[in-house]
Amino acid sequence: MSDFIQIWPGQASDYAHSVDLLILALTGLIIALSAPVFILIVYFAVKYRRGHKADRQHPMNRNVWLETSWALIPFFLILVFYVWSTGLYFDLHQPPANAMEVQVVAKRWMWKFQHPGGQGEINELHVPVGEPIRLNMISQDVIHSLFLPALRIKQDVLPERYTSLWFSADKPGTYRLACAEFCGTDHSLMGGSLVVQTQADYAAWLEQFATDNTLAAQGAGLFRTLGCSGCHESGSTRRAPSIHGLYGRPVALSDGSTVVADAQYIRDSILLPNAQVTAGYPPIMPTFKDVVDEEGLVRLVAYIQSLGSASPVLPQGVAAGTLAPQNLAPEGTAP
Template sequence: MSGLLEFWPPEASSYGRHVDLVLASMSVLTLALSAPVFVLIVAFAVKYHRGKAADRKHPANRNVWLEVSWAVVPFVLTFLLYIWATQLFSGLYRPPADTLDIAVVGKQWMWKFQHPTGQREIDELHVPIGRPVRLTMTSEDVIHSLFIPALRMKRDVLPGRYVIMWFEADTPGTYRLACAEFCGTDHSRMTGRFIAQSPTDYAQWLEQAGSNQTLAVEGEKLFRQFGCSGCHGPAATVHAPSLAGLYGRHVPLESGEVVLADDQYIRDSILLPQSQIAAGYPHIMPTFQNVLSEDQVLKLVAYIKSLATEEGRR
């Protein structure tokens, strides 16, 4: 892992190389458009600093095409650069379907990562190269910001909300990760390691790290422990929505709106059940705010997502 101060951090993904290329192109374009202006200012200041008599009897000849070109050419070049950068940025919000999903919780002052097969890490993140990875992130306290310089990626992590960041590392190595948002007295110590491995090494690491249960299995235990199955289980007598096949479906609400049952909707339904009430159901869902930790909520979300997968196989 490189030192804390890096003038040009190493690149661990094709996205990082594209970002560097955009930055270099913008720097070159800025220099090409601005340098002639400053050079001519200096040249004219030197040449005409004593003044010079000018014949103003006749208007100066104008070259319309020259005047148009020095407005149109810079506009076209900067607009093309804008399109390029916008396409690159928008790709951050379109993760592919076959991602490896890792849950992330930021808290003062550490990063907690949990893999779908149950392995947990603190201030370290192991990922395989050549496979898209999606981080579902939230915060337990204040605003944090996960920054991985080698990927050229940074994303704010907010309390009470899930945010997504996805990437595909392609260069094995150990790189730095940090919090890029001032989050308290020990903010500067909220750092860690991003470890990109070959698929074989990553599989070996998963085996060595060990885990008895996946996130979904742990979520199922919590589902029963906190009595969720009493209302949402298949044998429940209470009039409550069935969770089988819920994830990814559109849900009509009492207010007349229709929302997508994604990670955020499920989280809010657990912690803020009165905010979005499903149409046709009574207001009897209790809140689990200040009862469940963000880690536990992520496990419950993973379990409910697994119910949708099982329903699809039937």
């Protein structure tokens, strides 16, 4: 029978269990709040039906205390759930600092995933079990949304802006992955699978699809062929700031403000170089808007990231805020 009709989705993470527990508990409250209405309507409709003898004497037609209590008591009960659910949501927005980063580019109608080692895949995402994974996502066209039902999570993927999603899957298996935001003709075909593997299987998979270069090394190649190195290599940093140790650091801008050099900042600086000019440098960099595509940008960012920074890479909006509070990321870079 369970093959014939499924009524509860599989769970692939601790987080999924927490969400299920929350919805079951809340459903319990909902039933408790609504059962009196259903039962009483039917009971009254029978007992006080027209023409049926019953004691209909009653003292009042309003009762402020009664009405206030049935407005407020359910509300306070619900607030308990509000605190619970908001806590989970905040967890979902604060990835651990050591999360493995996978780059995601969405386009109509496919998902492209890039692993740190340079392995790329389409519509399939392989991840190791038990390890926190942070997906750094961007769209090449319209808004998409990466939906992983077995993990109970989804996040919209926006054009021109990175959003992120993190999880730690704890059960090996193959799960569905889908686009949840309507994106045009083949929206319903824009799906695939999330393959959660044991550490050993994942290592074998990485080995099988190993490329000559890691993502960062591919980025280094692009960095040279696009001519970036002409100005940004350490030998020639008089005309442009160095990219060594840049990632995750605060950068002073010519307008006096400070930003943290996260993926979004680096991407924006490549495409819109004059928007945020580093203090002390002339605004002379040309735009690379039509020169480099979204996947190239992912590689360049990976390269600059690999050149390191003293502190670990911080997810936008969260710990980054402690470095540059005035720049809590462009309107909620909800991680």
